Amino acid sequence: METIYTDLLSIGAGLAGERVAVEAAVAGFDTICLSIVPPRRSHSSAAQGGMQASLGNCAMGQGDNPDVHFQDTVKGSDWGCDQEVARMFAETAPIAVREMAFWGIPWNRVVPGKSTYYKGGKQFEKVEAKEKEGLITARDFGGTAKWRTCYTSDGTGHTLLYTMDNKAVEAGVRVHDRMEAISLIHDGETCMGAVARCMKTGKLRVYLAKATLIATGGYGRIYRETTNAVINDGSGAIIALDTGIVPIGNPEAIQFHPTGIVPTHILVTEGCRGDGGTLLDVDEKRFMHEYEPTKAELASRDVVSRWMTHHIRQGKGVPSPYGNHLWLDIRHLGADHIKTKLREVEEICNNFLGVDPITQLIPVRPAQHYTMAGVRTNKDGAAYGLKGLFSAGEAACWDMHGFNRLGGNSLAETIVAGRIVGIKLVEFLKGYEVKFNTQAIKDRVAIDKERIERLVGCKDGRENVYAVRNAMQDQLMDKVGIFRNGKDLQSAVDNLQVIYERSKKVGLHSNGIGASPELSLAIKIQGMLRLALCVAHGACVRTESRGCHAREDFPERNDGDWLKRTLATWKEGDVLPTLNYEPVTKVIELPPGDRGYGSTKIIS
């Protein structure tokens, strides 16, 4: 077996993984990132809007500071976050943004003088100060008290990722692309690296490392409808869960976005509704004002998503070959407005739908968007349960998002957590030596080789891996989605357990030689089912509503019983995850209160 040794092995080469890797490489440590795609294709690039940092340079951001950003983040999380982490995050964000500027990001800058902006379809005026000219500017995002979202046009994630990878190349970080980690090597106490499968040749390879980092992003692809890239299938969470020791934090904390286009679920921005766009049903009639008389289409993300789902369930969806959907109507905003203020939306509609939004309706429906959940770590990014294992970014439950992430805080987390965890990881590496247990390595490789042989040889059956995955996705989408209730959640758990048994009988329909996309999915399908069961079971047991976790049968946020974080582990041979709980935060700077939006019923 080909074996490669390195000081730091980062599984994932998106923004968080590469930021940690850069820190280690600059400190002189040998660093390798594994990535299932070339690093610049990582899903970080898709975050278009921007990242939050309280620089307070622009007129509408005046008076902003880390305190305000901290409060917005804690409120946004519905008090589900670790406040110590949220505080570190808010304090470090401005430094991280400036550091990225130093490395080459062409951030948009303050242009002095008068300019106009739109809110709720109305036009307003603002004046930028002369003395702030040329400093990094910011735009408005939901759930924030100030304009705090730094951006580069409509490609913030893209420029961040390219600049970060530039820095990684300069620092000597080696990226092994098309290399997928399929298991962690550990002896129950210490993580020693990973077994990976080359997605060019199909060969297995052992990576031994002093420290291993999971930075594989979210797991949106366990849902049928998601805005996530096709690579976001949770492989990092799966290999962590497979250790039987490392917990997934708050697996049930999943965010949805109201307007994914049908069929591909590419996101169209909330700006459409912000500027006066409306949602229509099968009769081409508005409906949001009936459910939410005051805010109508402008209610918060989760609220709009819930009513859209409800309305489709009432038989008011538009039938299509891709299932029922609703319409987004921005025709009345006019060609001028759409071509200037919503240019990106116009491009998406034309390129990916063949729809002209100036004259036609846009087919939309809510889609899974973000996993607040992830590999549970302490504030230094060290995973619970295994020494030498770390996690950062969307893959981690660090946990600054709690039960709801604010727009612009995801990109910010990648580079802020990357910086903080990177520094801590370097400290760790400096004083640490590991003993590689050859028996543990040999055993792990043997298990993985056998798994693959059984799949290729159809030793356990010939279940179609795509059919199994689709069945899983249907359960999560239909029963563990935007609206949740005990009956549906229990039914999802029961059905997922049956599908889990089916997943053990998967066998390849192709020969599995070489890149083999079918084998790639088949290797992780059981892990995907275990992860799906963590989400469904965790949601079923949590009898309250908090942030994105909305229970129809328990509509109140229950701080008395549920101000705690779910920790899901999976013991070998079990059919359900083991759920444990811990307090959400050791330090309480901002006591639980009303968010000021969404549901206000709270049990204290």
Added chain:
Amino acid sequence: MTRRLTFNIFRYNPQDPESVPHTDNFVLEEAERMTLYIALTKIREEQDHSLTFDFCCRAGICGACAMVINGRPGLACKTLTKDLPDEITLMPLPVFKLVGDLSVDTGTWFSAMNEKVESWVHTNKKMDPTVQEERMNNALAEEIYELERCVECGCCVAACGTANMRQDFLGAVALNRIARFIMDPRDERTEKEYFEVVGTDEGIFGCMGLLACEDVCPKQLPLQDQLGILRRQMGWTAVKQLFHIAK
């Protein structure tokens, strides 16, 4: 009227000794708003599990899905079947090493390119996290972003006459990258240093001016202009070097 689409797809698995390069035909009923991402995923999941291709963001952002679509390099995710005839021929990008079927190894090529052109800001300054950022004119930031929009999909390389003939040609993507850093005041590289990277036949002087790069660029980058400007700059630097006055 629903069309029946015929896909002629190049097939070859270089890891399989029994595999020989050939074309397979797949028939699929067209659905409204169908893109090549929807179509190829459907074919793989319903007709042939071994079909290999690359998609990642499926939103035209990541550049993973470039292939030759009816003779022209483009991103499959932003190609609607309604814009294509009943018969659709899909081939992998040339120049890049084949992984299998429609999938090619762009990662190795681009990482070598990024190392070669030293695609990062070269500076002797030290980052001080406690001070305010250096100022930049917003118009300049937007100009840099315009060139930074490249997604390294490989279409410009696949469509390039020079790149198809000589493996060491840097391609429009690399030349555009250098143009981006020349424009950026944070990069302290001198004329001479840039010249060493691109003032050669592997660089700007290898370009034959066919400019298919700009025609096929899915991000509509102004490659023609950038190649022209770079050629002029490097030409001047060459002249200045003759007289030993280049910086």
